[in-house]
Amino acid sequence: MALLGVAAFGLSGCGRRASVAASPRVPDDLQPVRNANYDAWVRGFRARAANQGISQSTLDAGFRGAGYLPGVVKRDRNQTEFNRTLEDYLAIAASDERVTKGRAAFARHRGTLSAIEAKYGVPAQIVAAIWGLESFFGERRGDVSVVAATSTLAFDGRRGQFFEEQLIAALRILQSGDISAQDLKGSWAGAMGHTQFIPTSYQSFAVDFTGDGRRDIWSDDPTDALASTAAARQSSRSVKTSSCPGAPTAKSGLPDTESWLTTQSALPVFPIVVERLAELPTSVAPTCEMAASA
Secondary structure (H helix, E strand, C coil): CCECCHHHCCCCCCCCCCCCCCCCCCCHHHCCECCHHHHHHHHHHHHHHHHCCCCHHHHHHHHCCCCECHHHHHHHHCCHHHHCCHHHHHHHHCCHHHHHHHHHHHHHCHHHHHHHHHHHCCCHHHHHHHHHHHHCCCCCCCCEEHHHHHHHHHHHCCCHHHHHHHHHHHHHHHHHCCCCHHHCEECCCCCECCCCECHHHHHHHCCCCCCCCCCCCCCCCCHHHHHHHHHHHHHHCCCCCCCCCCCCCHHHCCCCCCCCCCCCCCCCCHHHHHHHHHCCCHHHCCCHHHHHHC
């Protein structure tokens, strides 16, 4: 599976959905600027996308207002997560503020999380902890154009093929009608919604848990995002903890522009984070068996 977002700390209710919540102003370096080479690349990409079934109207809508984002390339070159120690990571991932917000969010959405657990078999505490790690319980969903972010990274070329695949997937999401072009927003690297799905993961795992006809992971209501996360975890069956064979070491750091969920390699602090965020007693903190069920 492929979610995205834990590597981007700082990027960033039921009933009828509210519109996507407004985020703080996008930094100047994440605003589009003119770049002739990027513009030429987009022209070539549009032909490739059309050959893969993306309509001209979708391309027009997706690229309207999009452009080269210099701050995306800067952030891609300078990901501080690689240098974090275990202590630094825990201070962020299980901070008192995150724990307080997490317990409140868990209580507020307990019914939804329980229904999701019943359907997918993924413990509600694990889904809630992922939510907290990925977007601070929905507060940091990102406000950068996903089309602009992924096209900038595809053009830049360091991981050109990967991000061109993400760009095509983002345009397919638009074409399907799950979200409007102006609301297709995410992190600087194209991760979307409450649990920071990358576009290809959204295509593979997103579900319409509310039954309103849209797989909406972006709105203030987190239901579809949380259910989609559980569906993805159900598919992977590979959350790892520090006591499980093959778990990565803390020094391995966070993966390059993808969360530990993407690469199936959760940091060994995950049980600690789950325990704190979801107020689990130590005696039932996640074990290898519990992780395997998630």
